[in-house]
Amino acid sequence: MWSLLRVPWTRLARSPRSLLTLLPWACIALFFGWTARGRGADDSLATYAALPLPLLAFAAVGAVLGAKSLGHAVSGLRALGASRPAAILVHFLAAVLLSMLLTAVVGGAVAALAHGPADPPLARDVLASAGASALGGAAYAGLFLLGATFGNGAGRSIVLAIDFAFGGSSVGAMLFPRGHVRSLFGGADVAELTARQSSIALPVLAALFLLLAFLRTRRPAR
């Protein structure tokens, strides 16, 4: 398992171009934080949650899987004797961890840049923002991994579009990460759920998406 785990990270390390797609979204988020500096982090974090965060997670999953589907990435390890579940889990782990890490770092940085006098103490605010971003990053990574089981990986873009279109609506907000992430950053709650409940809903959604992705990939396509 450990030797398999190295594979997606090696791919990332040797393909810096795939990481370049992350940069614009990180820069945009930091720019929003910088323009709001001293005025409080709420608005910048709400903007971050709405646009750069999902796109960072999208790019992270793409960097781990390559341009193709989850099944294609898995079959590479399967060809070398890895069991199918192990090959799937390795990619899940890499994509979710990378997505959580990136979104947390950028979320924390935005909170630090935009920190204002009305905000909670800096360290607490940064940690809370990073934690909320990481939860959102995990849920989005799960969603995009599920998307990557459709078509030749094109499903990833489709679920991103669906999240943008319906993730904020009343019904869609329950099923997609967008509404829950917005709630965590001080926006409108999802249905009757409090922000705390949304913080539970996000990992539950992540687990659900990953389970569905696993079930769709556990057998090779005929």
Next chain:
Amino acid sequence: MITLEAAVFREAKVSCGPLTFALPAGVTAFVGEVADGTEAVLRGLGELGPRSGKVRLGNRALEPSDVAFVGQDAPLPEGLFARECVDLGAKVRKIAREDGAVLLERFGLGALGQRRVEKLTLGERRAIAMVDAITSQRRVIVLVDPLSHVAQEAAPAILRALRELRKTNVFVVTSVSSPGLAADYASTVVLMDRGRALAPTTTSRPLLLASQGPVQVRIVTSEPMNLLRELAREGLATHADAGHVSVTGASLSAVAKAVQHAIVHAGVPITAVIPDGPPLAHVRAAIAGDERAAYDAAYAARMQASTEGTRGGAALVAHAVPAPEAPSAFRSDGGGQA
């Protein structure tokens, strides 16, 4: 033994079976085109499993962990160097084998060791996957068309390795579209025909038909009308004359395959097959039941064809004549393209 029990395989739109027979250890080649179901069987054995029926290895079901499989595409993990892929294969399977670079060198692929997977051609990737699979120490190795679409520098070493595996307890299952290649390395041959398998046979009694281009064959039979009907179904040009049927086909292997189909599936009794044109002594010897003479003549014909650069036209035909003595464990019924 790998035992197929009414196993039906399906891939894309091609289905194959139900097949019931046992494959011995050594190298088994399924001979036929993709449309005949060769790839459906191999992917079924290698990764998909049967749609219905059972595939057993000894007394238990064949598990994915028993098998090393290389399909038409070889999706190795991108980002790794070729030699790292081979090393990773050993680590994942927890086996001790040569260092990846040394192994690739032994198979004539040393130059690829330091190249990244995404920079390799399909043939190079397949060659590396073949090397990994052949040296995987798995009980079952399934290789789709192991000598075509692979880096040419690796083909001789892969062929050598397959020949060595003939004598081991490993079950190697391959598919070959060019029938002549099967005789080069297989110990057992299963001729596939539109989703059905003709009886498995060993290559210790091969009938090698060296021929290029269209051929005409006269077939002496007591049931010319039945034979005509069967051959017409195969799309061959035929006409009946006093006591025999003349068949014209694109190649001798195509004609032989059609005649075998008539013998095996329609039970048409064949008294003799007389090829027109250049002498094909091995066919006549086989008809006479002298297998040794058939083999020798076939070998001589093949050598001649090889010298003339027409080796690719050589065709191996299992159980051409007389009617096959199917092993008791063998049965092939139903199936066909969906």
